Amino acid sequence: MAKKKYPNIAARFGPRYGATLRKRWNLVMIKRVKKYECPRCMHKKVVRVSVGVWRCKKCGYTFAGGAYEPVIIRRGVK
Numbered sequence: 001m002a003k004k005k006y007p008n009i010a011a012r013f014g015p016r017y018g019a020t021l022r023k024r025w026n027l028v029m030i031k032r033v034k035k036y037e038c039p040r041c042m043h044k045k046v047v048r049v050s051v052g053v054w055r056c057k058k059c060g061y062t063f064a065g066g067a068y069e070p071v072i073i074r075r076g077v078k
């Protein structure tokens with residue numbers, strides 16, 4: 001099976017900061033920029049507004065999630 005390829009947006013750093021650090025930074029940044037599925041209208045239009053704030057560009061639904069990916073937090077549910 002072929003290894004999954006990610007776009008290397010850490011290439012801008014050149015040889016600096018170490019390969020491991022660049023790889024980890026790359027994975028986080030990909031999650032941040034990626035569009036996610038809206039929990040209300042199910043369209044893949046959710047983008048990050050700021051840290052922990054996510055908004056659907058289709059229906060305008062704004063919700064809190066994780067800092068780098070929109071994790072749906074269910075409060076009071078174990």
Ligand SMILES: [Zn+2]
Nearest residue numbers: 038041056059
């Ligand atoms: Zn939506």
